[in-house]
Amino acid sequence: MARATLRDVARLAEVSPKTVSRVVNREAGVTPAKVAAVTAAIEKLGYRPNFTASSLRRANGRTATIGVVLENVANPFSSTLHRAMEDVAREHGVAILAGSVDEDPARERALISTFAGRQVDGLVVAPASGNQGYLTAEILGGTPLVFVDRPPVGISADTVVIDNRAGARRAVDHLITHGHRTIGYLGDLRSIATARDRLQGYRDALADEGIRPGPVVEDVHTESEAERAVHRLFAADRPPTALFTAQNLVTIGAIRALRSLGRQHTVALVGFDDFPLADLLEPGVTVVAQDPTAMGRLAASLVFRRLAGEQWEPAVHVIPTRLITRGSGEIQNAV
Amino acid sequence: MARATLRDVARLAEVSPKTVSRVVNREAGVTPAKVAAVTAAIEKLGYRPNFTASSLRRANGRTATIGVVLENVANPFSSTLHRAMEDVAREHGVAILAGSVDEDPARERALISTFAGRQVDGLVVAPASGNQGYLTAEILGGTPLVFVDRPPVGISADTVVIDNRAGARRAVDHLITHGHRTIGYLGDLRSIATARDRLQGYRDALADEGIRPGPVVEDVHTESEAERAVHRLFAADRPPTALFTAQNLVTIGAIRALRSLGRQHTVALVGFDDFPLADLLEPGVTVVAQDPTAMGRLAASLVFRRLAGEQWEPAVHVIPTRLITRGSGEIQNAV
DNA sequence: CTGAAAGCGCTTACAG
DNA sequence: CTGAAAGCGCTTACAG
Numbered sequence: 001m002a003r004a005t006l007r008d009v010a011r012l013a014e015v016s017p018k019t020v021s022r023v024v025n026r027e028a029g030v031t032p033a034k035v036a037a038v039t040a041a042i043e044k045l046g047y048r049p050n051f052t053a054s055s056l057r058r059a060n061g062r063t064a065t066i067g068v069v070l071e072n073v074a075n076p077f078s079s080t081l082h083r084a085m086e087d088v089a090r091e092h093g094v095a096i097l098a099g100s101v102d103e104d105p106a107r108e109r110a111l112i113s114t115f116a117g118r119q120v121d122g123l124v125v126a127p128a129s130g131n132q133g134y135l136t137a138e139i140l141g142g143t144p145l146v147f148v149d150r151p152p153v154g155i156s157a158d159t160v161v162i163d164n165r166a167g168a169r170r171a172v173d174h175l176i177t178h179g180h181r182t183i184g185y186l187g188d189l190r191s192i193a194t195a196r197d198r199l200q201g202y203r204d205a206l207a208d209e210g211i212r213p214g215p216v217v218e219d220v221h222t223e224s225e226a227e228r229a230v231h232r233l234f235a236a237d238r239p240p241t242a243l244f245t246a247q248n249l250v251t252i253g254a255i256r257a258l259r260s261l262g263r264q265h266t267v268a269l270v271g272f273d274d275f276p277l278a279d280l281l282e283p284g285v286t287v288v289a290q291d292p293t294a295m296g297r298l299a300a301s302l303v304f305r306r307l308a309g310e311q312w313e314p315a316v317h318v319i320p321t322r323l324i325t326r327g328s329g330e331i332q333n334a335v
Numbered sequence: 336m337a338r339a340t341l342r343d344v345a346r347l348a349e350v351s352p353k354t355v356s357r358v359v360n361r362e363a364g365v366t367p368a369k370v371a372a373v374t375a376a377i378e379k380l381g382y383r384p385n386f387t388a389s390s391l392r393r394a395n396g397r398t399a400t401i402g403v404v405l406e407n408v409a410n411p412f413s414s415t416l417h418r419a420m421e422d423v424a425r426e427h428g429v430a431i432l433a434g435s436v437d438e439d440p441a442r443e444r445a446l447i448s449t450f451a452g453r454q455v456d457g458l459v460v461a462p463a464s465g466n467q468g469y470l471t472a473e474i475l476g477g478t479p480l481v482f483v484d485r486p487p488v489g490i491s492a493d494t495v496v497i498d499n500r501a502g503a504r505r506a507v508d509h510l511i512t513h514g515h516r517t518i519g520y521l522g523d524l525r526s527i528a529t530a531r532d533r534l535q536g537y538r539d540a541l542a543d544e545g546i547r548p549g550p551v552v553e554d555v556h557t558e559s560e561a562e563r564a565v566h567r568l569f570a571a572d573r574p575p576t577a578l579f580t581a582q583n584l585v586t587i588g589a590i591r592a593l594r595s596l597g598r599q600h601t602v603a604l605v606g607f608d609d610f611p612l613a614d615l616l617e618p619g620v621t622v623v624a625q626d627p628t629a630m631g632r633l634a635a636s637l638v639f640r641r642l643a644g645e646q647w648e649p650a651v652h653v654i655p656t657r658l659i660t661r662g663s664g665e666i667q668n669a670v
Numbered sequence: 671c672t673g674a675a676a677g678c679g680c681t682t683a684c685a686g
Numbered sequence: 687c688t689g690a691a692a693g694c695g696c697t698t699a700c701a702g
Contacts, residue, residue: 074612280587
């Protein structure tokens with residue numbers, strides 16, 4: 001059974017297509033009798049307007065859809081961003097096309113191209129590594145584009161980020177304050193800009209106090225890699241008395257390792273990124289928390305403000321981080 | 336700067352629109368010279384095909400987009416479903432419109448209507464409470480529709496669920512095996528079918544052994560409600576020696592309460608739904624786990640099989656659950 | 671191998 | 687208040 005079209009409704013109601021269009025769009029100035037006839041026909045045929053077709057012809061060409069490109073819709077950080085954007089989008093009657101890129105630049109391009117082909121009105125992108133210069137055409141086409149979580153490379157556009165360097169510095173300062181002088185760093189792929197910034201913050205904090213950087217392990221991307229890295233650190237000569245774990249999966253892997261070594265109550269740990277149940281572990285996990293809800297809301301709002309016609313120079317918007325103390329970061333250095 | 340159209344490309348390349356169309360769609364039988372001219376024009380104008388417009392005219396009318404209606408894109412269960420469906424969709428070159436309904440039937444209808452208006456090729460719905468009979472028109476329109484997580488009401492369609500009743504029974508059996516005779520139940524809103532099934536499984540297990548149902552608390556929907564409910568249970572006369580918590584937020588709230596009562600190592604607990612870090616708590620949390628990845632993959636596959644033309648009578652597909660023992664459920668009754 | 675005409679489902683810009 | 691004609695960006699169904 002084929003879907004009924006506006007034409008079918010017009011024929012059944014014995015009016016012109018234009019009149020059906022008026023009724024569907026709630027335009028004023030249609031006789032109540034015709035409204036009734038059209039409404040009845042719509043009901044009878046189970047007619048559903050084809051919004052896609054109407055947006056093709058409509059003056060502004062808007063599809064009331066935006067595209068959201070995330071690292072992985074299933075990870076808590078991404079999905080919280082996603083939900084925040086959805087809430088803003090819903091206020092504007094706009095639907096969301098969402099997808100995951102898993103750190104793969106090729107997937108990022110493919111996804112954005114898919115979304116662009118579906119004529120999204122705007123785009124929010126958490127960029128993978130690599131260059132986003134290929135998006136310039138989008139901007140020239142007038143489609144609002146906002147980056148979130150990480151700054152883009154090769155293009156200037158609105159960007160919503162946190163101050164990763166300052167946040168990391170704060171975390172490491174906290175450990176220094178608790179007497180630690182040998183502080184290990186475990187961080188994500190050095191291809192990721194935010195990972196590099198966090199390492200820099202770690203170095204800043206130590207340099208300020210004239211402390212030699214402890215063991216530094218980069219390119220730790222998964223929980224199990226973090227676990228193995230920590231085992232290696234504590235098998236070595238001069239193990240750290242504290243760890244700064246620069247990403248949430250890394251934090252969790254490190255905790256798992258400390259547990260199996262029986263050191264979770266003696267080695268201090270501060271993680272970057274909050275995660276669910278961090279407060280229920282023993283000890284509770286001290287973290288530098290981002291605010292993905294605020295980030296998502298702001299990113300989406302910027303898109304809608306551009307769509308509403310506001311104009312400004314592309315800018316970087318920095319959302320503050322927050323140190324949440326729960327126990328693991330307050331373990332004093334025994335020495 | 337307006338977006339270039341296929342016509343613009345045709346003009347610049349000095350060919351007909353049809354030839355541009357052929358090049359864009361990689362149809363064979365175009366002179367290399369014309370292909371080159373068209374390609375150059377596309378490049379020069381930054382032309383991006385309007386997939387929306389082409390699907391309007393294309394024979395099958397497909398938009399290569401499916402709609403996914405979830406309880407909340409940010410909750411771990413929903414987002415894992417989402418990701419699994421995305422992976423299947425990507426294999427088919429299909430994008431996903433996703434949205435959250437937060438248990439609100441009106442939001443469910445609004446979201447589905449939004450998706451239908453954008454001509455999605457198929458729909459996967461985790462239904463809120465209430466009736467889904469209004470979706471019959473979709474089925475008649477030929478749009479594949481699959482329900483996931485909960486069975487729909489008022490309509491017959493493919494459905495992917497777990498056996499909630501059997502899973503709950505399993506959980507409670509486990510507690511009985513460990514000597515418990517006063518087992519409390521804490522469960523979600525009784526308006527939710529799966530919550531009712533889980534309560535039934537709890538009753539089944541106890542009835543089998545001739546044990547009187549312990550304290551039963553229904554309509555516990557959030558973490559803090561669960562926390563308060565547990566405090567109330569243990570302030571009463573005959574507190575349970577074990578708890579069956581029938582949903583993950585309820586489980587977490589209950590654990591928080593047991594902690595603050597200092598009873599987490601003496602009161603046994605089995606939860607329904609696994610959650611991240613359940614193994615890192617002390618004690619580890621024993622759960623009946625669902626497999627949202629398997630559920631999501633199956634639900635999406637059913638949509639694509641229907642789109643490929645396969646036909647069958649709508650059926651209920653049951654994905655098995657699994658008991659994961661981690662400590663909290665193996666606490667013996669001291670009596 | 672190439673293109674002119676018609677049409678997908680709808681709205682625009684008019685005319686009456 | 688209502689509708690006929692044209693057109694949004696593309697593909698179909700032909701004809702050459």
